[in-house]
Amino acid sequence: MRFAPQLLDDIRNRLPLSEVVSRRVTWDRRKSQPGKGDYWACCPFHQENTPSFHVDDRRNRYKCFGCGVSGDHFRFLTDTEGLSFPEAVEQLAEMAGVALPAPDPQAAKKQQQRTSLTDVCELAAKYFRSVYLSPQGEHVRAYAARRKLSAEVQEEFVFGFAPPGRDNLKKALLERGVEEAMLVEAGLVIKPDDGRPSYDRFRNRLMIPIHDERGRVVAFGGRTMDPEGQPKYLNSPETPIFYKGTMLFNAHRARQPAFESKQAIVVEGYMDAIAVWQAGFKGVVASLGTAFTEEQCVRLWKFADEPIICFDGDAAGISAAHRSIDRILPVLASGKSFQFSLLPDGKDPDDLISEKGPQGFNEELAKALPLSQVVWDRETSQARIDTPERKAALEKAFDDLIATIKDERVRNRYQRDFRLRLSNLFYEESRRARGATGSGDRKQGGSWNQASGKQGRYEVRGFQSRVAAPETAKFGTERTLCAMCLTFPDLFDRHYERISQLHFTNELHQRFMDEYCRFSTDLKRESVAAYFSQLDDRFYRILSEVRGSELEAAEAPIAAGVHKWDELRHRLPILKMNPPEDFIEQMFVHFMDVIELEQLERELNEELEAVSENLDEDGWVRIQALTQSLSRRREECAREDQELAERAKRMRSAKPTYDQEGGAAAF
Structure with a gap:
């Protein structure tokens, strides 16, 4: 929906920006001057203890001088409450007392059709609920109790029951004056092409209503109560009000809690979502039986910057996680990504919560892998790199994936990250193929482990050699800066000119930084398979310390975990x-x-x-x-x-x- 600039200006002028923002911040009384429309507070977009967030009612603008974020009334609501722009306009227009223009007749007709269909779905939900609460639904209530779902949760999610029989729902709603054609269009009734009478789509199933983001019932998910029944789960078909590729189960409940906690959780099914919600994780949604889509990715980023995809840890769950990668990569943007939590032993979230409680589930979420790691694991877990051709094939696979990322900044970051990983992986494989031992020659790569005394031990998963102990005064500072350059490539790029002029007192650090600068400039467009052996071995010493052993990670299954740059976090x-x-x-x-x-x-x-x-x-x-x-x-x-x-x-x-x-x- 498009809004006239005059309408937006009218809303801004009638509603002080400070009134909108004050719902999220507490004004600093010492710096604020309300009489001049000048307000200061701690920024709601990043952590700080001194107020650097400024609101100017005269210009209808806000700006944080700490993190740089800025905007107006509408931007503030979309960024703090996860609203779409039209939703923000509607909410602010109501606050300002500004009437929104009536839609054109054709749009009004479509809206009326949508409203009618949601009314039909609401009636269906009430019917299913009444059967669920009747003696006919006793065994279904017992099933919900066995799944340890409380009565309050069953009521919140409007559990219902579609009884056995050909046309129970159809008869009930026809008696309420609903036309058969509306039941068919809403996906509740199936009309055969051969002229036979229409019949209910859902029969003998536990029914869970699916809502749109405004909380209106638009579809249903049904779990069969027949032990031999197939399919086990059945969703409504796509209709004028239900789009599987864009909607998310429980989105209307999850949006605000996810936005406030900065944590959104995505599970595979709605029963998992309900169990996770009951366990206290209110920002949980579920996909609706379709492949994860780009539209769902973008929608989830309104909830949190890095939602956690929490799938079962079995082969099917891992496969689903891997398929989602190809949907996510093209729409990645700066500050927007995903994490992956693949549960152990093939368990689903409901199983894990039943066994280990909310704390156990939270511990698994804390182990979530970043998207880049899951991409790396997927491509390298089965790859062979024992020949130049196979190295080149793996490198091309990464190049093709990276090329799908539309955001240039993110694409460049992924390119550098994977080229570093490939360099380390190829180096380690080449070293292992040579049968390297702890002979102390120059072909050593690994991680530095400071020890007491004048000697330290330098090792790579079974390869060890003695190296001179650090004697320079600024060894720790230099090593930390080297690690930060790898861990925070944005900072390295921003301060590249200054970094390239630094003189380190430790030769290992100096050689590493020289090689890293060369890697980021002279070797930027060359094939990794061609140049990895040209890099000074001392480059791999720091790289392996910060990144861990890529060879070991490539040989491990995805659910086994990942090296997490612990050395820098300990420093x-x-x-x-x-x-x-x-x-x-x-x-x-x-x-x-x-x-x-x-x-x-x-x-x-x-x-x-x-x-x-x-x-x-x-x-x-x-x-x-x-x-x-x-x-x-x-x-x-x-x-x-x-x-x-x-x-x-x-x-x-x-x-x-x-x-x-x-x-x-x-x-």
Whole structure:
């Protein structure tokens, strides 16, 4: 539906933006000036403790000076409540007392038809409910009780029963004045082509109404009560009011809880969704028996930025998860993705909740894999890479998948991520094929494990060699920055020029950064299979520490888990709290400042040594300038360190359950 600009302006002018926003924030009394229409609050879009979110009633605009988000009345509702634009206009028009224009006659006729069909579905739901509550539905109620579904949940989801018999529903609704043609169009009755009398679609089934996002009954799902009955689950056919490829079961209940908790859960069937909802996870929806569609992906992103697809952990569930990948990739966007939780031992959510309760289910959700990992597992789990041709085939498979991603920024991120993984995988496979041992030659790759004393152990899943212990003062800072460049590629790209000019005191770190910069520039368009062996082995030392063993991951089944960059999270435990992006970038920049400060100190010492015996006026000027610059940078680093420490302390105070495992660390 299109709205005239004048109508939108009228709504904005009649309704102060601060009134709309105030439902989500608390104004800061010290900074706000209501008389001038000037308001400040902590941003509702990211975590912060000092108000940087500004609302200007005079311009009808809001902006956060922390995360950069901005918009007007309509954008605020679509972004905070998951409403579509027409829904936001309708809600705000009602608040502002602005009448919306009547639709054109043809549109009004279609709307009337839709309304009539939903009225028919509502009558059907009431009929099924009455039979369910009657003596005729006693065995169906017993079945629901065996599934441990409470009476309150049965009432909330309007459980019903379609009794055995050819035309019970048809007769009941005809008596209510509903025309047979409407019953057929609503998908409730089937009319044979051979002229035989029409008959009920649903017979001897537990009936669950399916609602649209406005809470209107538009279809039904029915589970057979006959142990031999097929199909086990039967949904309404597509109708003018029911589109399987775009709708989601329970969406009207789940949208707001999912948006507020920033967690949406997608399960395979509506009985699973009901069990998960009863367990306290209100932001749960279910697909409706069709392949996961692009339209459903986009709709789910109105609920949460990274919904969790929670399918059974059996072969069928894994296959369904794999099929959904091809639907998701084309519509990926910055900040919008999916996670996958494949339940253990082939269990479905209902089984898991019955055995381990809500806590056990929540623990499984916490193990959810990012989409990129599931893509990687799908393509590599059965791949053979023991010849150049097979390496090239695997690389082409990834290239073809990445090419389907329409968003350029996301496509570039996936390309770099998979090229890094492939480089590591090919390197490890090549090394294993050579029969590498812990001989200490240059062909070593793996992860650094700092040990006490002057020696550390460097290893890759059974390959070990001794390496020199770190002796540089900034070893930890340099290693952390290297890991952050891999983990946060956006930050690496944004600060590439500065990073490429850094001088690390540790040779391993310097070689890694040189190779990573080359990987991101000179080798960007070359075949991984052709160049992976050209990269310095020291590049793979850091890469393997951060990414883990790609070879082991490729040989493991998808449900076995994934390496999770634990080393970086142990170096920076604050990352376990999922801090806001601006905090991570502030840390990233601070580490660069610390490394540059070390570089300045070395330059000053070198200058002092050079002029120690023959100090002239020019030398004195250079030393004085370096000393002043060094003093200023030390003060800046100290301030940054203190500010980061204070922000981290506030985050920990806000989340007292923060896991301190890993010991004390910076920030």
